[in-house]
Amino acid sequence: MTFEHVLAVVPVTDLHAAKTFYEKLFGRAPDNNPMPVLVEWQVVPGGWVQVFVDEERAGSGLVNFAVDDLAAHVAEADERGLAPGGIEGVNKGVELATLTDPDGNLIRLIGNFRVEY
Numbered sequence: 001m002t003f004e005h006v007l008a009v010v011p012v013t014d015l016h017a018a019k020t021f022y023e024k025l026f027g028r029a030p031d032n033n034p035m036p037v038l039v040e041w042q043v044v045p046g047g048w049v050q051v052f053v054d055e056e057r058a059g060s061g062l063v064n065f066a067v068d069d070l071a072a073h074v075a076e077a078d079e080r081g082l083a084p085g086g087i088e089g090v091n092k093g094v095e096l097a098t099l100t101d102p103d104g105n106l107i108r109l110i111g112n113f114r115v116e117y
Helices: 015-026 070-079
Strands: 006-012 032-035 038-044 047-053 062-066 088-091 094-100 106-111
Touching: 006 015, 015 038, 015 047, 070 094, 070 106
Parallel strands: 006 047, 062 106
Antiparallel strands: 032 038, 038 047, 088 094, 094 106
């Protein structure tokens, strides 16, 4: 069995508000709008973030993004009005910064991520 894509689904209550937030996060409009309750961005080859209206699960999501320069990404998110939290060290040199979308879903930016520790 071969998996071709990974799709992280972020449940939200208000697609318009969420779309505005994620457009700021990704710096661009969605790549797809396959149905009225779903927009999606391809963030890496084969890796997608789907923002989907699901009122029962809204606010319970967590998506992690490993980034090349955490401080630069935090500064850019701040400039775009997303109010990221401060950078905190967690373990083995890994650092995190957390953002919260309009429904309370957590978006974590990870610096110094490695495949092997």
